[in-house]
Amino acid sequence: MKFGFSANAFREYDAGEAIEIVADAGYNGIELLFDEPHLYPPDASEDDIEEIRQALDANDLAIGNCNAFMLTAIEGFHHPSYIEPDTDYRQKRIDYTKAALRTAAELDHDYISIEPGGPIPEEKSREWAVETFVESLEAVLPIAEEVGVDLHVEPEPDLLIETSEEFLEFAERIDHPRIRCNFDAGHLFSVGENPVAAFDRLAEYVDHVHLEDIPENRRHEHTQLGDGALPIGEFLSALDSRGYDGFVTVELYPYEETAAETAREAMAYLEDGGWV
Template sequence: MRFGFSMNAFRQYELREGIEALSEIGYDGIEILLDEPHLFPGTATDEDIEQVLTWLDEADLTISNCNAFMLSAIEPSTESKAAEYNRDTEDFHHPSFVEPAAHDRQARIEHTKNALETAAALGAHSISIPPGGPVAKGISRNVALEAFLEGLREVAKTAERVGVDVLVEPEPLLLIETSDDFLELMDRIDSPRVRCNFDAGHFYSVGEDPIELVETLGPYTPHYHLEDIPADRRHEHTQLGEGAMDIDGFLEAVEATGYDGFVTVELYPYGETAKEAADGAMQYLEAHGWV
């Protein structure tokens, strides 16, 4: 089991700065943000990709995953912006796979296909994507699920062609929230390239025990996200050891499966103090004997 850190906390930094910082702190891996301001698949050139690969080689860092979940480079249409939601949503969720407007749904699909191509060029094994998205008022869950399945089947073709996994990441307040939601989705998707980005904090936030889910979702999981979550289980990514999750128990459960891939720490709300957050997480992992 190896540890990475997600660059979505480093959006106020140049990509090279983030790479160098994580190398100095001692991480083995890095989750590349496939969005502005780092490496947006819609504009990234072959030269850009080669430059990133050079930086990673110099820093001795391996790509743990490519984050195609967050999306700020594409503005949703006026129609989707005008939609109302039953719950608060973050700007980077839009445009989603389940937007009211078909052209916005297609924009997310095309971005995901481009992200898969970019990940393949980087030599990455996977990208993570949102589990549908927030569902607008007036749209039933069944209608939203069908829209998500339609988009997922389209991007799965690209995933199979380029040999990169597309990892659905269940998240509170979005279409696919729970482990049961995810397993239902798997029953309706026939592609070996569609799998799970297991975010421990997300499952904890929806009232599940991520430790118990390690065995259940293990066959679908080639990559994990880790953060702490407050005791009231609100979806707020918190520094390791500063919330209520049993971080060590979770890592013990993952280790017991023989998993030898990456656990990526994801602390995107710490944008003002990204280096300090990455260092603090590493200090926790070192103090608890994980690295």
């Protein structure tokens, strides 16, 4: 397997600086942030995209993932979502995702990660939310097909799809080959799942993995590797034994103030464990 680090911890740096730091820390790849202040697809020019290409080439760094989950350029991590009751507001997320697919294609990357619907509105049922998420993605999928880029839905605590079973139900409901899973081990651990068992359940849908530690009480709080209770060694051993050869991206966005140091410390943890 290959290891990357997510640029969403580097919001106090520009994208080029983040790429250089992640490469210097010893990672194979970087998860690009498709949001301000890095590469925001609706506003990204050809020159912006070329600058990213050149920075990646200069630092011999691959793209591990294109993160199209966070959307602080409009409001925040989760809003606008794919299941906003306000259709105009929901359309902003749909249009953003179309732009993200096109930008990933221009960077010759095969997938983007997206939020799993969003928070279910208080006045709406789960059934309404699932149906609305399906309708939103059906508006996006023609672009995914056109440019050849997959949509990796990422289960997350407190959003529409939290668990591996909920992802499988959704995948069966939408039934489209471009719908895949962005497997976040910490998220699934936070909702009470065993990450190894969850990976085995979802493996046929997984091309990219997020990794962070999680506190002992399983609160959804991205924590430096080795500082929490997630069985990281057991999980990585399982990936290795199953022949997983994709990217494992360390995602520690709460560490913005110490992003460079945090990336280096996470790599040191992986090196000490014999994973790199």
